[in-house]
Amino acid sequence: MNWQAKLITHRGDARIAIYFKPTPERITRIKQLEGIRWSASKGFWHLPDTAAYRERFKLPPKIVLHEAHAANIGEFRQWLTSRRYSENTVKTYTEALRAFLLFYNNKQVADISDRDIIIFNNDVIIKNNFSSSYQNQIVNAVKLFFRTIDNKKLDPEIIHRPKREKVLPNVLSKEEVKQILEAHRNIKHRAMLSLIYSCGLRCGELLALKPEHIDSKRGIVLIKQGKGKKDRIAPLSVKIIEILRNYYTLYKPKIYLFEGQEIGKPYDNRTLQQVLKQALVKAKISKPVTLHWLRHSYATHLLENGTDLRYIQEILGHKSSKTTEIYTHVSTKSIQKIISPFDSL
Numbered sequence: 001m002n003w004q005a006k007l008i009t010h011r012g013d014a015r016i017a018i019y020f021k022p023t024p025e026r027i028t029r030i031k032q033l034e035g036i037r038w039s040a041s042k043g044f045w046h047l048p049d050t051a052a053y054r055e056r057f058k059l060p061p062k063i064v065l066h067e068a069h070a071a072n073i074g075e076f077r078q079w080l081t082s083r084r085y086s087e088n089t090v091k092t093y094t095e096a097l098r099a100f101l102l103f104y105n106n107k108q109v110a111d112i113s114d115r116d117i118i119i120f121n122n123d124v125i126i127k128n129n130f131s132s133s134y135q136n137q138i139v140n141a142v143k144l145f146f147r148t149i150d151n152k153k154l155d156p157e158i159i160h161r162p163k164r165e166k167v168l169p170n171v172l173s174k175e176e177v178k179q180i181l182e183a184h185r186n187i188k189h190r191a192m193l194s195l196i197y198s199c200g201l202r203c204g205e206l207l208a209l210k211p212e213h214i215d216s217k218r219g220i221v222l223i224k225q226g227k228g229k230k231d232r233i234a235p236l237s238v239k240i241i242e243i244l245r246n247y248y249t250l251y252k253p254k255i256y257l258f259e260g261q262e263i264g265k266p267y268d269n270r271t272l273q274q275v276l277k278q279a280l281v282k283a284k285i286s287k288p289v290t291l292h293w294l295r296h297s298y299a300t301h302l303l304e305n306g307t308d309l310r311y312i313q314e315i316l317g318h319k320s321s322k323t324t325e326i327y328t329h330v331s332t333k334s335i336q337k338i339i340s341p342f343d344s345l
Contacts, residue, residue, distance in 0.1 A: 005057035007049065009099065009134060010039065014049035016057060017042075040277075040288045069101040072109055076145050084229065088204075096134075096141035099124075109150055117142060169296035171330045176285060177297055183282035189275045191240075191247040192258055192267070195221075196291060199234040200298040200316050202227065203273075203291045207266045209257040211248065216241050223317065232317045299327045 003020040010017075020026055030036060035048040047053050051062050065073075073094055080090045103120050104112055117139065125135045172180070177197055184190045196206050205223050213222040219241070220233045253259045258267040273291060280289055295316070302312050313324040 003057070005059055007059060008046065008128075009095075009130065010042075010046055013095065014099075015046040016049055016053050016059065018045045018047065018057070041290070063102060063105060065098065065102055066105050068109070069098075069105065072145070072149060073098055073101065076149050079148055086227075086229070092137055093141040093144065096137045097145050100138055100142050112146075168330050169300070169326060170287075170289075170293045171300045172287075172289065172293055172297045174301060176283075176287075177294065177301075179283035179285065180276070180279045180289070180294075183279035184275070187243070187247050188251060188258070189279070191243050192272060193276060193279060193294065194240055194243055197294040197298050198237050198240040199223075200295045200302075201234070202295060203269060207256070207258060207269060207272070210255060211253060211257050214241075214244060214257065216245075227317060230317055232314065234315045296327075296330075299324070300330055303327050303331045 003018055006017045006019070008015050008017045018030065020030075030045055033047060036045055037047075038045055049062065054060070054062055076097060077090060077094050080093060085093075100117075100120055101109075103124060104116060107116075120138070121135060124130070125138065181190060181194050181197060184193070192206060195201060195209075196203070199221055201223065205227075208224065209221070213224065214236070215222065216236065219236050219238075221236050223232050223234060225231060251259075255264045256266040259265060260267045260271065276289065276291055280287075299312055299316055302315075303309070309321065309324050309328075312327070313321055316324065318324045
């Protein structure tokens with residue numbers, strides 16, 4: 001097989017991206033590799049960054065992190081955990097710090113300066129065309145590490161931060177949402193996707209739900225410790241309550257509302273993503289839809305139905321109203337009333 005391999009960071013993890021001209025035979029072969037995954041948004045297959053795969057794909061050998069740096073990362077992880085940072089934040093920050101310290105593997109932490117962050121930014125992030133969000137993660141992690149562990153304050157005026165990208169959320173039409181939610185006959189799969197859309201939930205919030213969080217008498221769902229460690233409530237539609245009752249009668253979950261094959265354990269995040277992909281295939285929708293698109297679509301459809309932005313902000317759990325206001329830019333209700341001058345030519 002003729003391929004190209006490249007070291008990447010994908011969702012905070014060190015991975016190896018594989019590029020090749022796809023054929024049914026080649027896809028079948030690459031699917032047999034352990035740990036292989038497909039990124040629909042990026043359009044490539046990727047593997048764990050291991051010594052064996054580096055050798056197989058003729059990539060430079062993996063550098064072993066210096067013991068002192070490894071100890072610093074361990075101390076930083078403990079500090080983040082003791083301050084009750086979320087598991088995702090702990091992972092993101094420690095992996096970002098690891099990438100930075102690996103670049104300065106032969107340099108003592110005490111000797112690292114503001115200038116070194118700028119060099120890392122230019123020689124690693126910019127050169128490899130990494131995203132601006134990844135650049136911000138590196139800066140945030142390194143600044144927090146030096147302030148808390150090394151007791152050194154870096155100069156924010158010297159450190160280069162990227163301009164914030166103005167990216168509009170991806171939104172589906174109501175017809176497309178209906179096709180996706182009705183694609184599965186399996187009531188469990190349908191209930192999970194429907195609850196994400198009908199309450200504007202994040203994937204992690206859905207999987208953390210327990211049966212007692214559903215209050216059908218009051219018509220609300222309680223989202224415990226969502227993003228930012230905040231509790232909030234969201235309204236439940238009459239239709240979703242009926243779907244959940246049918247699901248609960250059939251599956252009788254023990255601890256979590258949606259459990260995997262192992263009783264008492266929450267449903268797997270990646271498996272849920274596969275459930276969505278299968279629904280897209282059945283609905284014949286070719287857009288690279290993610291679970292978060294359902295949340296974006298819910299917020300936009302609420303806005304188009306005339307719901308006040310303040311209520312949408314509370315339901316979604318946004319800290320700032322500016323985050324919620326972005327949905328005004330993708331709502332088509334007002335735009336569709338505009339008559340193009342082209343029509344009068």
